[in-house]
Amino acid sequence: MIEQTASLASLTGDAAQKRLRRRHAAERRFRFYGIAAILFALGFLVFLFASIVSQGWSAFLQTSIQLPVYFNPAVINPSGNPKDEDELFGANFVKLAREALYKDLGVDAKNRKDRRAANQLLSRGVDVQLRDMVLRDPSIIGKTENVWLLANDNADALMKGSIDRNTPNDRRLIKDEQIAWIDTLVEASNMKTRFNTGLFINGASSSPETAGLGVALIGSFFMMITVVLLAVPLGVCAALYLEEYAPKNRIADIIEVNINNLAAVPSIVFGLLGLAVFINFLGLPRSAPLVGGLVLTLMTLPTIIITTRAAIRAVPPSIREAALGVGASKMQLIGHHVLPLSLPGILTGTIIGLVQALGETAPLLMIGMVAFVVDYPTTPLQPATGLPVQIYMWASSAERGFVERTAGATMVLLAFLIVMNSLAVYLRNRFERKW
Amino acid sequence: MSSLTILAILLLVGIAAFFIGRTRSIQVCGGKQQTLHSRPAYYGYYLAILTALPAILVLAIWSVAERPVSNYLAMRELPVKVLEGSNAQRSLTMGVVDSIATGLPKLSADEYEVVRKARLGFVTTSDARDILSKHGVVLGSDPEPTLIASAQKLASARGQSRFFLLITCFLVAAAGFAWGYRRIHPRLRSRNIVERVMRGGLFAASTVAVLTTVGIVLSVLFETIHFFQFVSPMDYFFGTVWDPRFATVGKAEGQFGLLPLLWGTMFISAVALMVAVPVGLFAAVYMSEYAGSKVRALAKPVLEILAGIPTIVYGLFALSVFGPMLRDLGFNVGLDISASSVLTAGIVMGVMIIPFVSSLSDDIINAVPQSLREASYGLGATQSETIKRVILPAALPGIVGAVLLAASRAIGETMIVVLAAGIAANLTVNPLEPVTTITVKIVSQLTGDLEFNSPQTLVAFALGLTLFVITLALNVYALYIVRRYREQYE
Numbered sequence: 054m055i056e057q058t059a060s061l062a063s064l065t066g067d068a069a070q071k072r073l074r075r076r077h078a079a080e081r082r083f084r085f086y087g088i089a090a091i092l093f094a095l096g097f098l099v100f101l102f103a104s105i106v107s108q109g110w111s112a113f114l115q116t117s118i119q120l121p122v123y124f125n126p127a128v129i130n131p132s133g134n135p136k137d138e139d140e141l142f143g144a145n146f147v148k149l150a151r152e153a154l155y156k157d158l159g160v161d162a163k164n165r166k167d168r169r170a171a172n173q174l175l176s177r178g179v180d181v182q183l184r185d186m187v188l189r190d191p192s193i194i195g196k197t198e199n200v201w202l203l204a205n206d207n208a209d210a211l212m213k214g215s216i217d218r219n220t221p222n223d224r225r226l227i228k229d230e231q232i233a234w235i236d237t238l239v240e241a242s243n244m245k246t247r248f249n250t251g252l253f254i255n256g257a258s259s260s261p262e263t264a265g266l267g268v269a270l271i272g273s274f275f276m277m278i279t280v281v282l283l284a285v286p287l288g289v290c291a292a293l294y295l296e297e298y299a300p301k302n303r304i305a306d307i308i309e310v311n312i313n314n315l316a317a318v319p320s321i322v323f324g325l326l327g328l329a330v331f332i333n334f335l336g337l338p339r340s341a342p343l344v345g346g347l348v349l350t351l352m353t354l355p356t357i358i359i360t361t362r363a364a365i366r367a368v369p370p371s372i373r374e375a376a377l378g379v380g381a382s383k384m385q386l387i388g389h390h391v392l393p394l395s396l397p398g399i400l401t402g403t404i405i406g407l408v409q410a411l412g413e414t415a416p417l418l419m420i421g422m423v424a425f426v427v428d429y430p431t432t433p434l435q436p437a438t439g440l441p442v443q444i445y446m447w448a449s450s451a452e453r454g455f456v457e458r459t460a461g462a463t464m465v466l467l468a469f470l471i472v473m474n475s476l477a478v479y480l481r482n483r484f485e486r487k488w
Numbered sequence: 489m490s491s492l493t494i495l496a497i498l499l500l501v502g503i504a505a506f507f508i509g510r511t512r513s514i515q516v517c518g519g520k521q522q523t524l525h526s527r528p529a530y531y532g533y534y535l536a537i538l539t540a541l542p543a544i545l546v547l548a549i550w551s552v553a554e555r556p557v558s559n560y561l562a563m564r565e566l567p568v569k570v571l572e573g574s575n576a577q578r579s580l581t582m583g584v585v586d587s588i589a590t591g592l593p594k595l596s597a598d599e600y601e602v603v604r605k606a607r608l609g610f611v612t613t614s615d616a617r618d619i620l621s622k623h624g625v626v627l628g629s630d631p632e633p634t635l636i637a638s639a640q641k642l643a644s645a646r647g648q649s650r651f652f653l654l655i656t657c658f659l660v661a662a663a664g665f666a667w668g669y670r671r672i673h674p675r676l677r678s679r680n681i682v683e684r685v686m687r688g689g690l691f692a693a694s695t696v697a698v699l700t701t702v703g704i705v706l707s708v709l710f711e712t713i714h715f716f717q718f719v720s721p722m723d724y725f726f727g728t729v730w731d732p733r734f735a736t737v738g739k740a741e742g743q744f745g746l747l748p749l750l751w752g753t754m755f756i757s758a759v760a761l762m763v764a765v766p767v768g769l770f771a772a773v774y775m776s777e778y779a780g781s782k783v784r785a786l787a788k789p790v791l792e793i794l795a796g797i798p799t800i801v802y803g804l805f806a807l808s809v810f811g812p813m814l815r816d817l818g819f820n821v822g823l824d825i826s827a828s829s830v831l832t833a834g835i836v837m838g839v840m841i842i843p844f845v846s847s848l849s850d851d852i853i854n855a856v857p858q859s860l861r862e863a864s865y866g867l868g869a870t871q872s873e874t875i876k877r878v879i880l881p882a883a884l885p886g887i888v889g890a891v892l893l894a895a896s897r898a899i900g901e902t903m904i905v906v907l908a909a910g911i912a913a914n915l916t917v918n919p920l921e922p923v924t925t926i927t928v929k930i931v932s933q934l935t936g937d938l939e940f941n942s943p944q945t946l947v948a949f950a951l952g953l954t955l956f957v958i959t960l961a962l963n964v965y966a967l968y969i970v971r972r973y974r975e976q977y978e
Contacts, residue, residue, distance in 0.1 A: 076870055083872035087774025090767045091787045097839050098790055104809045105801070290693030298687060299694070310964075312697045317893065317963040318956065319900025321927050322704060325952040328934065329707035336555050351700045358697070384683040412798025415902035418931050441800045441903075448804050448907060456808065463801055474796060 105460050105467070112461025115249035115262060116204040116212045118174065118238060120153040122183065123197045129187065130194050141187055146180040150202055157243070158234050170230055176203035178263030203251075203262050204244065206454040208235060212246055215453065252461060256427040257438070261454025264447070266462055268426045272342045272437030273411060279346020279433065280353055280410050285403050287350070288357030293387060295358070296365045316355035323352045324419025332420060339421035340436035348416045353406035360405065364398025365391060397484030404477040408470050414441040440466050491551045494657055495544065502540030505665055509535025509672060517674045526679035534678040537685050538668035543661040550653050558649060562589070562642035567634050579941050584631065588639035589646065591625030607636040708956060711949035718943035719744050724950060730913035730924075732933065732944045744947050746954065748913035752830075752923030756909060757898035759834025759919060760841060764898075765891055767838075768845025773875055775846075776853045795843035799903040806836040806908035823920060826910070830919040833909040837898055844894040848970070852886035853879060855977055886973040892966035896959040902927040926951050 126133065129144035151172055155162050160171045179202045187194060207226045210216045212235070222229050238244035255265025291312075299305035327348035331337045337344050368391050376386045417423075422442045430437040438446070444466065447459040513531035517523045524531070562585055563571070563578075570581050595603065599619045606616035613630040620627060631639075672678075716724070727745020775787055811827040814835075818825030825831065856879050864874040880887070910922025911932070933948040 076873070080870045080872045083875070084774070084778060087770045087778055090770035091774060091783075091790070093767055094771060094794060094839070094842055095787075095790050098794060101797070101801075101805050101809075104805065108808065287693045287696055290690045291697065294687075294690035294694040298690060308694050308698055311701050313967060314960060314963055315697055315701060317896060317959065318704070319902070319927070319959055321900065321902045321930055322708070322952055322956050325930070325949060326700070326704045326707055329711060329949070330703055334555075334707075335552070351696075354697060354700070382679065382683060384686055408796065412800065414798070414800045415906075415927070415931070418902075418906075419934055421935075423935055441798055444800050444804060445903070445907070448807060459804060459808070463804055466798065467801065470796065470798070 102467075105463050108457060109460025109462075109464045111213045111215070112252060112457040112464075113249050114213065114246040115251060116209040116244065116246045117201040118154070118204050119199055119201050119243040120150065120157055121197050122149050122153045122200045122202075124183075124187065124194045125149060125152075126195050136191075138188065141184065141191070144184070144187075146183040146187075147175075147177075149183060150175055150179045158237065167230075170228060171234065173227075174205055174208050174231060174234065176205050176262045177260050178203050178258070181263070201247070206261050206452060209246075209262060210453050211235060212239075212244070213457075215457075252458070253465075256429065257425045258427070261450075261452050261458055264455070264458060266440065266443055266465060268429060269438045269440045269443035269462075271429055272345070272422070272426075272442075273440045275342035275430070275433040275437065276346040276349055276439060277407060277411060279343060280350050280407060281403070283347070284350040284353045284357055284406060284410075285399075288354050288403075288406075289361050289392075289399060291354075292358045292361035292365060293391075296362050297383065297387060297391070312355050312358055316359065319415075320352060320413055321415040321419065323348050324416030326351070327416060327420045338434055338436070340424045340426070340438075341434045342430065342437045342439070343433035344420050345417050345422055345439060346433065348420060349410040349413060352413065352416065353410045356406040356409060357399075357402050360402025361395070361399050364395035364402065367398065368394045394486075397480055397486075400484075401477045401481050404473050404480070408473050408477075411473070412441055412466065412470060414439075414445055417442050418445070440469070491547060494547055494654065498540050498543050498547065498657065498661060501661055502536040505539040505668075506532035506536040509533070509668070512669060512672045513674075513678075516672055523674045525675055525677050526682075530678040530682050531672050531676070533682045534676070535665065535668045535672065537682065538664040539661050540664075541685070542664050543657045546660050547653070547657055550649075550656070554646070554649050554653075558642055558645040559586075561645045562638045565634065565638035565641045570634075581635065584627065585635055585638045585642055587625050587627070588620060588631060588636065589642035591620045591623050592639060592643040593647065594623040595619065603636060604640075607633045607640070609633060704956065708949050708953045711946055712953045714941075715943055715946035715950045718946070724947075728915065730929070732947060742944070744943065744950075745913075746951075748915045749924060749926045749929055749951070750954075751915055752909070752913065753899055753925040753927070755830055755917075755919070755923055756834045756837065756905060756925060757895055759830055760837035760898045761891065761895055763835050763838025764841040764845050764894055768842045768894070769849055769887065771842070772846040772849035772853060773880075776850050777871065777875055777879070791843045791846055794839065795847075797840075799840065799901060800907075802836050802840050803903040803905075803907035806832050806904055810836055811908055818920065825920045826922050828908055828910045828922040830909075830921065830923055833905050834919070836908065837901055837904050840901070840904065841894045841897050844897055845890055848890035848893065849883070849887050852883045852890065852970070852973065855886070855974065856882045857977055883973075885969050885976075889966040889969035889973065892962050892969070896962035896966070899962070900927065900955060900959050902931065906931050926955050930955070 128148055129146065130137070130140060132140055134140075151168075152162075154160070154171055154175060155168070158171060160167050162168060182202060183200070186198075186200070204212070207216065208231070211218070211227050211232065216225065216227055218232065227235075235244060251263065251265050253265060253270065254267045255263055256268040258264040295305065295308065299308070327344055331344045331347055332339055372390055372394065373386060376390050377383075381389065417439055422438055423446060424436050424438055426436050426438055440462065444459055444462045447455045447462060450459075510528045510532035512535070513524060513528045514521065521528065559582060563582065566578075566581060566585075570578060592600070592603070602611060602619055603616045605611045606613045613633065613636070616636060617627050617630050724744050724746055726747065727743055728747050729743040729745045730748045731743045733742035771787065771791065775784055779787065807828075811829075811832040814829065814832055815825050815827045860878050860882060861874055864878045865871075869877065905925045905928050909928055910924050911928070912922065912924060913929075914921060914923045916923060930948045930951050933945055933951075
């Protein structure tokens with residue numbers, strides 16, 4: 054009796070109340086750690102996206118200057134024969150743009166210092182811009198046309214506010230005189246930032262204002278096509294074999310363990326495989342999207358096999374038995390029922406695999422996709438880069454313009470991934486069947 | 489004719505054979521389709537398979553074997569001096585021969601004559617070089633006559649090979665077609681045959697994964713053995729200095745010590761795990777034990793997005809935002825933190841692997857039987873006490889497996905460390921200094937214009953093999969633990 058009272062007291066007394074409070078506090082603390090962990094992940098995610106967007110949004114805008122350019126035949130076509138493409142190719146188009154700029158700004162063309170300062174407002178890419186105009190339509194030779202010409206990287210940075218006007222003149226990349234010119238141009242609305250289509254069209258370039266993702270987008274497209282054409286049939290066939298046919302023996306076990314392990318092999322090792330087998334042994338060209346596609350195919354294969362197997366397993370046995378019961382062969386059962394019913398799952402898995410492949414960089418570095426490619430590749434065997442590789446290359450460049458372009462390219466990549474993932478989620482919700 | 493063209497033709501022939509076979513089956517049964525063993529389409533597939541499949545197999549094997557065989561033939565033309573030289577020299581010479589041979593078929597008859605004369609010594613070889621460079625074959629120096637002879641052999645071997653390949657393929661296709669066509673008969677069990685072939689195809693597809701593994705092991709192992717001919721394994725595995733000077737071809741100058749790289753890899757991975765394990769584990773516990781459906785609906789996608797972000801994006805973030813931020817932070821509190829410190833790469837990598845830890849741990853915690861929880865509550869334990877004293881100990885083996893899987897991810901991760909970790913190999917225990925990793929060095933040894941057969945590039949394969957073995961061991965062990973754990977509660 055006495056013992057019982059004592060133990061009751063130990064459950065209701067002051068000491069017990071204190072202990073209980075402590076235990077409840079520990080409970081609250083524990084809960085808080087959980088919330089903190091999730092908030093940490095969320096905060097990091099928001100921080101990451103915010104920093105990339107704040108760095109990268111300006112890459113989608115580019116400053117141009119509108120100038121009345123006189124296509125002086127004496128400069129670009131002295132022979133008078135507009136068919137002479139060699140001459141047009143070698144002509145000094147920069148001079149046309151500069152003369153138009155001097156006239157517009159009222160710069161004394163005899164003053165060398167002023168001339169140089171004015172020249173610095175224009176991009177080095179203007180000669181290609183004007184040359185392409187003339188080659189497209191030689192009849193404009195001799196006429197004056199209003200053309201939007203690309204501004205230089207520094208002028209662009211000033212317009213976007215990333216160069217501070219209050220910095221002392223001698224420490225600023227763009228001088229007082231040039232700022233005054235820019236202000237006049239802006240006032241006459243002859244200079245403004247416009248949507249940067251060049252970012253999506255241009256190839257590699259050493260000056261940021263004319264560098265673009267064109268070649269990278271085409272290269273990534275070729276690689277994705279290769280992955281779809283190879284990884285999907287191979288992956289689906291392998292999954293079908295493992296789910297439907299594979300006997301429970303050593304060979305099936307080995308294949309099974311293999312696929313699981315392959316999914317966890319570091320991606321860079323796949324790059325080494327690609328270099329040793331596809332390039333050195335089979336003699337395929339370096340930097341080719343085909344080789345990149347092959348390497349990415351091997352990498353995404355496990356993902357596709359694993360998701361397809363899950364989709365096949367979800368087909369209810371009743372359907373299988375019904376089909377077999379009316380006399381279908383195993384192959385007919387697969388072709389007529391299993392595959393069509395698991396198609397949404399296979400599609401979702403394929404998209405997830407593609408998302409993985411599209412963002413993968415490391416194996417592509419191994420097979421020489423880090424290349425300075427100016428011209429569009431027309432076949433998957435010609436040199437190209439890929440979207441993530443382009444980001445890597447720009448990230449290693451120092452110019453201010455490349456910093457924003459790197460982040461801009463990252464936004465493009467993330468946009469692709471978000472669209473593809475949303476598609477996968479949509480497909481899953483739209484076609485998912487509960488049996 | 490390229491292999492792809494031949495393949496396309498064979499496929500077209502196969503399609504034609506399908507229609508012929510189908511028509512033939514209706515013909516042989518005299519229009520009474522019910523007397524056929526299989527439906528007519530199966531006879532079409534049967535004939536198509538017999539026609540195209542053997543020919544495509546021949547094509548595939550031939551295309552793979554062509555290069556080594558023709559190179560061997562060409563190599564026999566080279567002087568003994570080159571053949572007895574080092575491997576590196578030989579492959580360099582073969583590279584020149586290869587590019588000349590690629591140019592030869594493009595030459596006109598006159599130009600070819602000049603090259604032939606150059607070989608025989610009637611004109612100087614620089615003329616031959618000029619002609620070749622006109623066709624896009626740029627040579628570093630004037631080719632020696634023996635090289636031209638070898639290239640001629642190579643070019644002719646290639647030409648002949650293509651010619652015979654074409655003939656063989658079409659003979660095989662024709663033979664298959666003729667045999668199959670004659671065998672079409674109402675009693676031929678064509679569906680069974682076709683299905684057996686299809687099943688074989690499915691099996692072949694499932695072996696691709698195994699072949700990939702074998703390919704990885706063989707290719708990396710082969711180049712690693714090659715590397716160990718230049719550098720002794722002792723120096724590689726136990727060397728403490730990493731300094732592969734870029735020397736001339738074939739010389740093992742510099743030191744190739746693995747230890748600093750291994751240390752750097754482990755150090756960064758350890759920092760990453762220190763971030764990922766607590767955060768991932770607490771997130772998993774909270775989501776599976778506390779969170780209502782609303783919080784779950786928010787938290788799960790957040791973690792999935794973290795897992796879906798490409799590593800290059802994390803790397804860029806570490807390079808351009810997180811590293812400088814950490815450096816400034818350190819500057820303000822009086823610490824000298826390098827922008828590419830262990831902390832930068834480690835923390836960002838840690839965030840990257842949070843989802844690996846949390847999603848697997850989530851599964852594992854959910855697999856702990858409900859009865860254990862209820863028994864604990866029944867004894868008066870609070871929820872957190874139940875988790876700490878009952879659930880986590882019960883789930884421990886599985887969680888260890890999840891952590892090991894995450895560790896193997898961290899060790900093999902490339903882009904974050906390439907962009908945000910250091911370049912110099914550094915044996916340091918200070919997390920504020922930069923270190924470098926195995927993956928960084930694989931990338932830096934293989935990007936750039938280097939001769940392939942130097943230890944400086946081959947070491948990348950030795951590093952790759954090291955990485956492969958470490959991650960494979962971790963994975964196999966982790967998967968084993970997780971599987972054992974699952975079986976325990978089934």
